Amino acid sequence: MSFEDRMATVDFRVAPDAHIVVDNEVCQGCPAKQCIHACPANLFVPTSDGGILFNYEQCFECGTCYMVCNNEGAITWAYPEGGHGVVFRRG
Known part of the structure; x- marks a missing residue:
């Protein structure tokens, strides 16, 4: 199954505020920027100034980024507000 087909089985109820900062x-x-390589949805993008841009709108809420980050305070992670976030459907 292609990535696009898998993504079609997922619904995202986007909250107005990011649940990951x-x-x-x-x-x-x-130097490693492990979140870029570990995120299964490819939502972390390196910026020209050495930072990271995170696009939370299609986050699976798996917590991988938080687990692989070795820099304390780099990622603040919480579940989205009630009624928001990822919803998996049968494909």
């Missing part, structure tokens, strides 16, 4: 000042000192 990335502190770019902390990320600039990170």
Whole structure:
């Protein structure tokens, strides 16, 4: 099954505020930027200044980014507000 087909089985109820916040000042000192490589939805993008841009709208809420980040305070993670977030459907 292609990535696009898998994504078609997922519904995202986007909250007005991000449930994951990335502190770019902390990320600039990170040589590995493991969140970019570990995120299964490819939502972390390196910026030209050495920071990270995170696109929370299609987040699976798996917590992988939080688990692989070695820089304390770089990622603040919480579940989205009630009624928001990822909803998996049968494909």
